[in-house]
Amino acid sequence: xxxxxxxxxxxxxxxxxxxxxxxxxxxxxxxxxxxxxxxxxxxxxxxxxxxxxxxxxxxxxxxxxxxxxxxxxxxxx
Amino acid sequence: xxxxxxxxxxxxxxxxxxxxxxxxxxxxxxxxxxxxxxxxxxxxxxxxxxxxxxxxxxxxxxxxxxxxxxxxxxxxxxxxxxxxxxxxxxxxxxxxxxxxxxxxxxxxxxxxxxxxxxxxxxxxxxxxxxxxxxxxxxxxxxxxxxxxxxxxxxxxxxxxxxxxxxxxxxxxxxxxxxxxxxxxxxxxxxxxxxxxxxxxxxxxxxxxxxxxxxxxxxxxxxxxxxxxxxxxxxxxxxxxxxxxxxxxxxxxxxxxxxxxxxxxxxxxxxxxxxxxxxxxxxxxxxxxxxxxxxxxxxxxxxxxxxxxxxxxxxxxxxxxxxxxxxxxxxxxxxxxxxxxxxxxxxxxxx
Numbered sequence: 001x002x003x004x005x006x007x008x009x010x011x012x013x014x015x016x017x018x019x020x021x022x023x024x025x026x027x028x029x030x031x032x033x034x035x036x037x038x039x040x041x042x043x044x045x046x047x048x049x050x051x052x053x054x055x056x057x058x059x060x061x062x063x064x065x066x067x068x069x070x071x072x073x074x075x076x077x
Numbered sequence: 078x079x080x081x082x083x084x085x086x087x088x089x090x091x092x093x094x095x096x097x098x099x100x101x102x103x104x105x106x107x108x109x110x111x112x113x114x115x116x117x118x119x120x121x122x123x124x125x126x127x128x129x130x131x132x133x134x135x136x137x138x139x140x141x142x143x144x145x146x147x148x149x150x151x152x153x154x155x156x157x158x159x160x161x162x163x164x165x166x167x168x169x170x171x172x173x174x175x176x177x178x179x180x181x182x183x184x185x186x187x188x189x190x191x192x193x194x195x196x197x198x199x200x201x202x203x204x205x206x207x208x209x210x211x212x213x214x215x216x217x218x219x220x221x222x223x224x225x226x227x228x229x230x231x232x233x234x235x236x237x238x239x240x241x242x243x244x245x246x247x248x249x250x251x252x253x254x255x256x257x258x259x260x261x262x263x264x265x266x267x268x269x270x271x272x273x274x275x276x277x278x279x280x281x282x283x284x285x286x287x288x289x290x291x292x293x294x295x296x297x298x299x300x301x302x303x304x305x306x307x308x309x310x311x312x313x314x315x316x317x318x319x320x321x322x323x324x325x326x327x328x329x330x331x332x333x334x335x336x337x338x339x340x341x342x343x344x345x346x347x348x349x350x351x352x353x354x355x356x357x358x359x360x361x362x363x364x365x366x367x368x369x370x371x372x373x374x375x376x377x378x379x380x381x382x383x384x385x386x387x388x389x390x391x392x393x394x395x396x397x398x399x400x401x402x403x404x405x406x407x408x409x410x411x412x413x414x415x416x417x418x419x420x421x422x423x424x425x426x427x
Contacts, residue, residue, distance in 0.1 A: 012363045014172040014181070014188055015108055016115055020424050042184075042357050043103040046283060051116060068184075068352075068359040 002060060002073060005033035011040045011069075018044035019051060022074075026057060029076045034060065037072040045070040081334060084307040088336040091300045092343020095313065096180050098296065099344065100351035101279075102289025105177030106390045107168040110416045115424055124286035124293075125394065126246060131294020132312070132399035133243030136301070137236040140400075145301060147236070148310045149227035150387045150397045152404030155215040160386025161393075161408035163378050165415020168390070169423060170375025171195070175315035175389035178376065179341060183348030185360045191369050192376035197323040199380020200316055205324070212385040228403040235401035243399070254287065280354045297395050300340075307336035314392035315341055316383035386411075 008025050010018035018039050026035060039045045049059045052074045060073035098104065102124065109121035139145040168174045171192035173181055178196065181189035202208040229235040262269055284292070301312035318341030324333040352358035363369055383389040386408040388397060393412070397405025 009364075012188075012361050013368075014186060014363070015105075016111065016424060017172075019116060040359060040361055042283065043105075043108065046103070047116075047118070051118075066356075068357040068361075 002034050002075075004036045004073070005029065007036040007038065009038045010044070011038055013039075013044075014041055015044050019048060022048055023051065023055075026052070026055065026074065026076055031076055033076045035074045035076065037074065039070050039072065040068045042068065045072070048072055049074075081331075084334070084336055085339045087303045087307045088339030089343040089346070091296065091303050091313070092340035093347035093350070094296055094343075095176075095293070095300075095340070096183055096344035096347025096349075097351045098284070098289055098292050098347075099176060099180040100184060100348040100357075101355070102284040102286070102293075104289045104293065105180075106174040106394065107172070107177050107416065110165075110413050111169060111420045114417055115420055120286040123250070124290035127250060127287060127290030128293040128297065128395060129399055130243045130246035130250075131291055132297045132395060133239040134247075135294070135298030136312075136399045137240035137243070139298070139301065140236040141240075145305055146310065147229070147400055149229050149400045149402030150393065150404045150408075152228040152402070152407060153215065153387070154407075156212065156385050156387065157404050157407040158411050159215055160212070160382045160384070161411030162382070162415040162418075164382025164386060164389065164408075165412040165417075166419045167199075167375045167378030167380075167382055167415075168412075169416055169419035171372050171379060172375070174391075175379060175383065176344070176391050178379075179315055179319075179344045180348035183345040183350075183358075184352045185358050187360065187362045188369055188372045192372040192379075193319065195373040195376025195378075196316065196380040196383075197319045197376075199377035200320045200384050201323045201327070201380070203381045203384040204320060208381060212381065215385055229401040230403055230406065231401065239399060239401050250287070280351075293395070297399075301396075304336045304340075309336045311392075312396040313337075313340065314388060314396060315344075316380065316389040316392065318342075320380075320384070382412075382415075 008022055010021060018041055022037050029035060037048060049062050049072060052059050056077045058075040060075055063071045065071055104124060106125060109125045112118040113122055140147050171178055173189055178189045178192045182193055203212045231238045259269060297312050304311060314337055318337040321333045321335060321338035387404060390412060393405040393408045398409055
């Protein structure tokens, strides 16, 4: 079980808000911390993990929960 | 003119396929242009370019073969520049271009529904009511000296030029993307095309950019034939379709119904079906009420821009540019400039 440092709720947001919010959030977090992103917008749910990887962070998991709902766990580098 | 049932079937079926591909490909031009500067992400843009290239080749064959007559949009200098720029600003505020906003309604996004209402109102007021004074003062068409229609980049030689440009674009993509892919497949000893599990690929996974690009390009060519058969000589569009609905609701005059009016409804239906099958349909409402107001305003600006520029992103990028319309090219450039300006203001200043 991973310890979640912070949770970012992007439910209801359309792009690019989830992308921009999560990018700004990880900037403020410290190395080793884990961010949990709740999201229900398909394009961003597919793209945020890619963006996080390109920023050098580790994507721990991407899980689809029920209908149009994803949980992304990111570990800050 | 074909009877109304034929027009309905032709329009709605093309729209449904379009909406399905848009939803599966997450194909939105606002995201495509915006993410070039915001996320340094080019996949959707490559898909847009590929769709344009396929349309260029298809349209040129239709025109050169005498199957359909070119019908490029007019170039109105100020109308094209200002309309395009305002449309670009509007789509960032609305979080979606005209087609992106339409298909997301089918996914259950309430913000997009609000933006769509704004789009219809903005377009209606600009076309038929108070705002027509503003847009009318900007529209003085420059006609093609030869045909008297919309100005084209190379006059009568335009279809040949477009055909060549289309081939070049596809050639470049083949070199940069297809060739490395084929090499990789060969090294791994895998078949070039994997047709296993097609059901999952079509209905449950999202499409890679090249699949949506090629599919939309081909559909756009079929759409032109379908639309022409219904008495409307133009490929796909979006804004004029919603304008038609608003005209009908306000006047109850059924002359507002044409191929496009049914096509846009098909887009919502197609996206709805795609979202239901892939378990992505959900009613989603933005948390902050402010967001809804911004999306309404964005839609309104898109409506104004689209009428002033003689078309939205689909009518200009997907249909006008492949026909070689100078107007569409200028509108396209200014849509991108407007999009980038607003993206910078909203998301890139920290």
